[in-house]
Amino acid sequence: MTGAPLPKAPRRGLAHEAATLVREAIFAGHFPPGSALREVDLAASLGVSRGSVREGLALLEREGLIHSAWHRGTTVIEVTAEDVEEVYGLRAALDRLASTTARANASTHELGELDALVDAMSSELAGQSSGPQLLALDIAFHDKIYDIAGNRRLTSAWHAVRSQLYLFQLRRVALGYEHYSARVVDEHRELVALLRSGPREVLAQRAEEHVDSARRSLLAHLPS
Amino acid sequence: MTGAPLPKAPRRGLAHEAATLVREAIFAGHFPPGSALREVDLAASLGVSRGSVREGLALLEREGLIHSAWHRGTTVIEVTAEDVEEVYGLRAALDRLASTTARANASTHELGELDALVDAMSSELAGQSSGPQLLALDIAFHDKIYDIAGNRRLTSAWHAVRSQLYLFQLRRVALGYEHYSARVVDEHRELVALLRSGPREVLAQRAEEHVDSARRSLLAHLPS
DNA sequence: TCATGTCCTAATGTTGACATTCGGACATGG
DNA sequence: CCATGTCCGAATGTCAACATTAGGACATGA
Numbered sequence: 001m002t003g004a005p006l007p008k009a010p011r012r013g014l015a016h017e018a019a020t021l022v023r024e025a026i027f028a029g030h031f032p033p034g035s036a037l038r039e040v041d042l043a044a045s046l047g048v049s050r051g052s053v054r055e056g057l058a059l060l061e062r063e064g065l066i067h068s069a070w071h072r073g074t075t076v077i078e079v080t081a082e083d084v085e086e087v088y089g090l091r092a093a094l095d096r097l098a099s100t101t102a103r104a105n106a107s108t109h110e111l112g113e114l115d116a117l118v119d120a121m122s123s124e125l126a127g128q129s130s131g132p133q134l135l136a137l138d139i140a141f142h143d144k145i146y147d148i149a150g151n152r153r154l155t156s157a158w159h160a161v162r163s164q165l166y167l168f169q170l171r172r173v174a175l176g177y178e179h180y181s182a183r184v185v186d187e188h189r190e191l192v193a194l195l196r197s198g199p200r201e202v203l204a205q206r207a208e209e210h211v212d213s214a215r216r217s218l219l220a221h222l223p224s
Numbered sequence: 225m226t227g228a229p230l231p232k233a234p235r236r237g238l239a240h241e242a243a244t245l246v247r248e249a250i251f252a253g254h255f256p257p258g259s260a261l262r263e264v265d266l267a268a269s270l271g272v273s274r275g276s277v278r279e280g281l282a283l284l285e286r287e288g289l290i291h292s293a294w295h296r297g298t299t300v301i302e303v304t305a306e307d308v309e310e311v312y313g314l315r316a317a318l319d320r321l322a323s324t325t326a327r328a329n330a331s332t333h334e335l336g337e338l339d340a341l342v343d344a345m346s347s348e349l350a351g352q353s354s355g356p357q358l359l360a361l362d363i364a365f366h367d368k369i370y371d372i373a374g375n376r377r378l379t380s381a382w383h384a385v386r387s388q389l390y391l392f393q394l395r396r397v398a399l400g401y402e403h404y405s406a407r408v409v410d411e412h413r414e415l416v417a418l419l420r421s422g423p424r425e426v427l428a429q430r431a432e433e434h435v436d437s438a439r440r441s442l443l444a445h446l447p448s
Numbered sequence: 449t450c451a452t453g454t455c456c457t458a459a460t461g462t463t464g465a466c467a468t469t470c471g472g473a474c475a476t477g478g
Numbered sequence: 479c480c481a482t483g484t485c486c487g488a489a490t491g492t493c494a495a496c497a498t499t500a501g502g503a504c505a506t507g508a
Contacts, residue, residue, distance in 0.1 A: 036489095038488095038489070038490095039489080039490070040488095040489075040490095050490090054490090054491095068490095070490085070491085071489080071490055071491070072489090072490080073489065073490070074490095
């Protein structure tokens with residue numbers, strides 16, 4: 001009996017490995033938006049067969065990071081204003097439901113974990129703040145809310161936009177994130193306060209506005 | 225130049241074919257909830273290779289109809305009260321967004337198409353009404369709303385719950401659908417009226433209530 | 449009787465070879 | 479010069495054989 005919670009046996013198949021590798025390559029900018037992902041090339045560089053690569057790409061398509069057409073290959077999604085509107089519009093609806101559901105389910109312990117995440121953002125901001133690091137905490141915060149909500153279908157839908165969101169935000173962070181970091185701590189702290197003891201309708205409203213603020217901020221920087 | 229809109233070239237690969245066949249088999253009750261779907265058996269009965277079956281099953285998993293674990297095979301989802309709560313909770317959030325977005329986008333012609341669908345429900349109900357037929361019209365109505373909204377990510381999320389919803393409703397219809405048919409026409413007609421010229425917030429509220437009414441009605445019949 | 453350790457089998461996971469399709473380059477005709 | 483038809487290459491779609499794994503059956507020992 002190991003005391004550790006669980007190392008989470010990482011046996012999930014080569015397809016997951018391949019998907020993880022390609023996903024990180026996309027985030028690292030190795031495959032810019034619109035570029036083609038050729039199965040044979042990926043299979044060669046990852047050292048696995050085309051079948052596994054193909055299955056991994058299917059997973060990434062599920063996350064909305066790539067798009068594939070019959071006999072025409074798969075390409076990384078573009079980042080147009082329309083795409084941003086779609087992703088953030090959907091995310092607002094999902095966050096609204098996640099927040100109100102989490103408000104009804106959250107234990108004191110879980111609320112404490114959310115506090116800890118906001119504190120981590122705050123200290124990250126105080127020290128030599130790293131944009132991607134702040135982004136990761138932001139995502140982790142919302143992951144936690146979806147986790148508390150406990151609706152597996154909802155979490156699944158969230159995962160289908162999360163990667164795209166991360167890709168969009170990375171682009172903004174690369175251009176400077178003063179505007180982002182100025183609000184991120186306060187907005188999240190307010191969300192926790194409302195989750196703890198806020199009127200349901202106010203929380204729902206604020207959750208939507210939180211997304212909308214991020215959307216506007218991103219669109220302002222989009223034309224690059 | 226053919227006058228017809230487009231026969232929509234049905235070349236989408238064997239994986240799609242396999243997915244369609246298995247999906248219909250599940251709906252037809254050939255694979256009850258919880259039953260295992262063995263790749264070799266399916267490949268044999270469908271006359272395609274295991275690779276195609278595997279890819280088709282991945283599509284069905286995307287729709288939430290089946291669930292697969294590593295090296296443990298894939299099984300048809302169960303229909304517990306918790307599952308119903310999850311699906312309908314998410315659907316309410318999606319419908320809320322779809323309705324308000326469609327309200328802003330809808331052309332007169334598109335609103336007319338919605339009217340036509342409600343009329344079709346009405347005449348279906350007047351004649352010798354068939355439950356599954358009524359269900360299909362219900363789904364088509366909401367498909368149209370998502371289509372008008374024009375958010376591809378939102379439509380994708382809708383497709384991820386639509387099949388599950390259909391499976392749940394089929395179960396209810398099999399036990400009699402008087403309660404369902406009594407409300408279906410009026411509720412949909414009211415939605416069209418609100419889409420045409422209703423306050424945004426009232427429409428959002430009604431869209432959620434429409435889903436909630438279906439949820440309660442289903443839960444009442446669930447213990448079978 | 450119960451707990452434990454070891455096979456064994458039936459299924460999935462993985463692979464490399466073969467078949468099919470798309471889109472463009474080129475030639476041809478108006 | 480533009481429209482049309484044909485061909486070709488490169489990539490994806492499909493397949494059947496091989497490797498790996500999970501879970502149960504069985505035997506063993508306390």
